[in-house]
Amino acid sequence: MKQILWFRRDLRIIDNEILSSAKGEVLPIFIFDKNILQNLPNNDKRVTFIHKSVYELKENLKKIGLDLALFFDTPTNVFIKLKKQGFDEILTSIDFDSYAKKRDDEIEKIIPLRRFLDSYLINPKDILKSDKTPYKVFTPFYNSLEPLHQSNYIKEFEVSKNINKVDFDYSFFPSLDELGFEKQDLPNFLYKTADELICDFSKKIRNYQENRDFFYLDVGSNLSVHLRFGLISPKMVFNKIKKLQAPKKEIDFFIRELIWREFYNYILYHFPKSEFENLNGINVNWNQNEEDFQKWCEGNTGVPIIDASMRHLNSTGLMHNRLRMIVASYLVKNLLVDWKKGEAYFAQKLLDYEASSNIGSWQWAASTGVDAVPYFRVFNPYLQSKKFDNEALFIKTVLKELKDVEPKKIHNENGVQEDIFLTYPKQIVSINYSRDRAILEFKRANCEKV
Numbered sequence: 476m477k478q479i480l481w482f483r484r485d486l487r488i489i490d491n492e493i494l495s496s497a498k499g500e501v502l503p504i505f506i507f508d509k510n511i512l513q514n515l516p517n518n519d520k521r522v523t524f525i526h527k528s529v530y531e532l533k534e535n536l537k538k539i540g541l542d543l544a545l546f547f548d549t550p551t552n553v554f555i556k557l558k559k560q561g562f563d564e565i566l567t568s569i570d571f572d573s574y575a576k577k578r579d580d581e582i583e584k585i586i587p588l589r590r591f592l593d594s595y596l597i598n599p600k601d602i603l604k605s606d607k608t609p610y611k612v613f614t615p616f617y618n619s620l621e622p623l624h625q626s627n628y629i630k631e632f633e634v635s636k637n638i639n640k641v642d643f644d645y646s647f648f649p650s651l652d653e654l655g656f657e658k659q660d661l662p663n664f665l666y667k668t669a670d671e672l673i674c675d676f677s678k679k680i681r682n683y684q685e686n687r688d689f690f691y692l693d694v695g696s697n698l699s700v701h702l703r704f705g706l707i708s709p710k711m712v713f714n715k716i717k718k719l720q721a722p723k724k725e726i727d728f729f730i731r732e733l734i735w736r737e738f739y740n741y742i743l744y745h746f747p748k749s750e751f752e753n754l755n756g757i758n759v760n761w762n763q764n765e766e767d768f769q770k771w772c773e774g775n776t777g778v779p780i781i782d783a784s785m786r787h788l789n790s791t792g793l794m795h796n797r798l799r800m801i802v803a804s805y806l807v808k809n810l811l812v813d814w815k816k817g818e819a820y821f822a823q824k825l826l827d828y829e830a831s832s833n834i835g836s837w838q839w840a841a842s843t844g845v846d847a848v849p850y851f852r853v854f855n856p857y858l859q860s861k862k863f864d865n866e867a868l869f870i871k872t873v874l875k876e877l878k879d880v881e882p883k884k885i886h887n888e889n890g891v892q893e894d895i896f897l898t899y900p901k902q903i904v905s906i907n908y909s910r911d912r913a914i915l916e917f918k919r920a921n922c923e924k925v
């Protein structure tokens with residue numbers, strides 16, 4: 476038996492199901508997928524992070540007597556070549572978005588493919604309501620998992636003892652330059668291991684629930700990028716967090732967030748059309764004005780909290796959860812732009828971009844998804860900035876031109892624009908007018924559906 480262990484979103488050796496299920500002669504591989512890379516700008520930060528993480532994976536595999544063969548090609552070309560070398564099957568971890576499913580269906584025609592689901596705590600097909608249909612609301616879904624989230628430990632996978640490295644030329648390691656990318660500066664926390672991030676978080680978790688929405692603070696675990704690329708498994712996060720010396724309510728609150736990640740993956744699995752359509756079936760007459768959308772992308776809407784968030788995203792690849800909620804609400808409600816455009820923009824920019832969480836969260840914000848925010852609840856961005864960044868600390872860090880402006884003005888609609896000595900964009904839309912317009916349109920779309 477000769478197996479290919481295809482690492483993709485599981486760049487680790489601990490608690491890795493393909494390493495645990497493998498038998499016989501194995502060829503661990505990673506493909507720098509030309510189909511994906513050709514669509515990315517050469518300054519994409521994620522490629523720098525993946526490149527560094529693949530190097531670390533190779534070194535870790537060497538420590539357990541294996542190695543990692545690298546390819547820079549399309550998966551189809553790679554497996555056509557490997558098939559000729561007598562490999563019997565591929566073991567890999569699964570993704571439910573349409574690109575991944577189509578790719579894997581094609582590869583399976585070349586070499587049999589066994590899929591594993593260790594990037595999540597649960598297998599979506601195992602969890603159904605008593606009527607055998609999938610959950611659509613988070614709380615009952617979460618409650619149904621009580622035995623899991625109330626446990627203190629979930630068993631992790633161990634590396635199989637029955638594997639040997641296939642004789643192969645493992646020397647190829649393309650540089651970022653050879654891949655067509657420029658090395659990017661990453662945020663400091665991405666130079667830390669997941670264990671170091673959990674150690675940092677152990678000092679913050681006591682105030683996690685209370686302070687989580689104050690986006691000028693650094694209260695979260697910052698684990699989403701490591702989880703996305705599988706430098707740590709969700710099971711390991713779960714087990715390590717459960718061991719922290721912290722109040723149970725804080726630990727439970729954090730685990731509940733991890734379960735949101737599960738929920739959105741579950742929804743994408745059971746409702747794959749949610750990647751392309753409003754899940755609740757309503758038909759919204761979206762605003763087609765490309766200029767409004769571009770101003771949102773650039774951070775030139777004239778609303779300081781929106782502009783600071785978007786400019787920060789553009790320069791760092793990061794955005795706090797509360798800010799994601801605020802800018803998403805502003806785009807889909809105040810500007811009435813289709814959530815799919817915002818989702819696609821986040822997909823280009825977010826370092827932690829994860830199809831299921833991103834699609835689910837955008838559908839939530841747009842009141843088109845499962846368990847979504849009611850359509851008549853529209854965030855007022857000025858009230859949000861006042862409530863969660865009263866001194867405008869975050870906003871002033873990003874929007875240097877506002878550094879000397881009183882916070883009161885920043886939290887007031889058109890407050891900044893009143894200052895004739897400042898050059899700051901005019902608001903695209905008035906907040907009240909655009910809120911009312913959105914509510915009317917969503918009301919119509921919802922009534923029409925019924």
Ligand SMILES: Cc1cc2nc3c(=O)[nH]c(=O)nc-3n(C[C@H](O)[C@H](O)[C@H](O)COP(=O)(O)OP(=O)(O)OC[C@H]3O[C@@H](n4cnc5c(N)ncnc54)[C@H](O)[C@@H]3O)c2cc1C
Nearest residue numbers: 695696697698699732733736796799827828829832833836
């Ligand atoms: C419009 C929008 C788009 C989003 N897109 C993504 C995305 O592409 N990728 C992504 O990982 N998260 C996404 N999120 C969820 C959330 O914003 C990030 O997971 C969080 O900001 C990451 O920071 P952290 O690791 O410090 O989180 P923590 O607060 O420390 O939470 C721990 C972990 O739980 C998970 N988690 C937390 N909140 C959520 C949530 N609301 N939904 C799903 N999982 C969650 C993440 O894996 C996170 O790392 C999105 C949220 C919104 C509102």
